[in-house]
Amino acid sequence: MNHVVKKLSGVVFAAFAFTSGAAAEPVNIRIGWSTMPGHMIPVLYSKPDILKHYGKSYTVEPILFRGSSPQITAMAAGEIDMAAFSALTIVLAVTNARQNVKVVADIIQDGVEDYHSETFLVRKDSGIKTIADMKGKRVGSNAIGSASDTAIRAMFKSKGLQDKRDYTVVEVAFPNIPPMLDEKKIDMGTVLQPQSDQLLATGNYEVLFRAKEAVGPSQLVSLVARADFLEKNRQALNDFFEDHVRAMRWFRDPANRTEAVQIISSFMKQPPEKLSHVFTKKDYYRDPFLFPNVKTLQDSINIAHEVGLSPTKLELAPKYVDLSFVEEAKRRIEAGQ
Template sequence: MQFAKLLTATALVASIGWAVPAAAEPVNIRIGWSTMPGHMIPVLYLKPEILQHYGTSYTVEPVRFRGSSPQITAMAAGEIDMGAFGALVLALAVNNARQDVKVVADIIQDGIDGKHSETFMVRADSGIETVEDLKGKRVGSNAIGSASDTAMRAMFAKHDMQDKRDFTIVEVAFPNIPPMLDEAKIDMGPVLQPMSSALTESGNYRTLFTAKDALGPSQLVFLAAKTDFLEANRDQLNDFFEDHVRAVRWFTDPENREEAVQIIATFMQQSPDTLTHLFTERDYFRDPFMIPNIENLQNGVDVAVELGLAPTGLTVSPDYVDLSFVEEAKRRIEADPQ
């Protein structure tokens, strides 16, 4: 009798739509990025069969910026939930913009294990042979305060050279740096892959120095997120990071390289032949489980303070780090590698 009453009650509840809570909507994650193919964020969700939770727990909205530093304002204004930050940007976000943010995942690391380091290039016929030769010249920077900008300033500081006194910085979006070098509108600038290899092979350009020359191995760019967003959506973000790490591992797996390069080439509207550096020794290092190198990140913050780019320092760990998401992703993937 009691069982019959239970069945009747259950049927009644099921027949009343408002009595049964609807499944929660997926959390939309707005992620800032600035460069492709380095950051990879816009393409990681283009192959749904390698994602287990997309559209159920979360969706992703990539938002493009010129560099890392403009993402501080966007995060403060509530326009993005996560951003591709550099070391200086983290310090400025916390100390200047008073943002409560956490370092949550690796994006790219520079000069690690013999892999690529960002190149700062000049024309071969420019007569510029040393950093000192840039006195009185114009140098390109993708965004003041970005990871590239910090590395460049660190190299100038090693040679006792200062902006405005010894050279002039011109803000130029990454894609425009090679043509501006070619037209002699700037005398040096950071050139990303694949253009770095292409310009070197042409014989018309050469690398004056690299980011590793300036900073040593570095946590060049990492994913930072708003703390309140992390806490409010922890379950969904555990799903997101599992998929995020699985996607990066799929793209960087040598067995998938041809298809992975084709996906990126299609997104960038380029021929795969222009992306031969991808996922080789000529590419940046990416941690296999997207765990950032906090020691190298701390070094980057310290260098920014020494250069006077950040007014005050920052001890990154433990207050501004939350690796629980990538650690949970690693646990899940190792338990079910598929």
């Protein structure tokens, strides 16, 4: 009898030790991203001395995508846990892919006060001066349904132009838009920083419009996560978000600017002088504690519905928003923990 009890106790202890060991394994967080230095996800975890919990309770695996839209399929297939989503892709993830997702943090906001707003450029010799001049022309868009694509459609619709009837959308990865403009394969395209300022400095390009003129200030890209992943790993994710916010605050701190730009420069394989816009008013706005602007995000969802991209006008809050992680990160950081 005692022998049996001892044997069972040993089994229970072994099972407990196995379970405890498994729980101690860091949670690997697979995060989709598409643009640098806008999204910052590939470099945020490159400074171990400012990350309190990396490698202990979590690790991060950044995964590159062409834009927001392709990340929907990856999330539905269980290939990523978090994604950099535009307003429309949040709606499509919920309505088309039947995903239970939550907006958890800010990535970038467009057109806030006097911060940068996405630019849509044309060649100066194209003769295109107004949106009306784009009739019959080709538009370069990084991905159908992306934030910039929604701004294009909103602006064109406000001037009476409709996709397919009045203009043609050509999907082009962001880095390929400038050469396609130069080669006259497209007539207008979304050009991101730093290329936007660089092209304008040549005198060969003009801004046809900016995103804020089409949709106003907007929560351009949000960090969105699977609800089941959040609930299953809440403790580890509280650690992750503390580090995530701390890291972003470190990168944005003027005292760290030289080193921060050098890290981004090395990742992008671009000279630091070409990244002079980063973390200035020529860059996108980022909330100090990465709180997403839920109101402007809802406004963008409504616009996507109005231009025919969204099948429904999804009500985002409260069902598809969870700010508890950035709230906890702010509490920890302000408490000096």
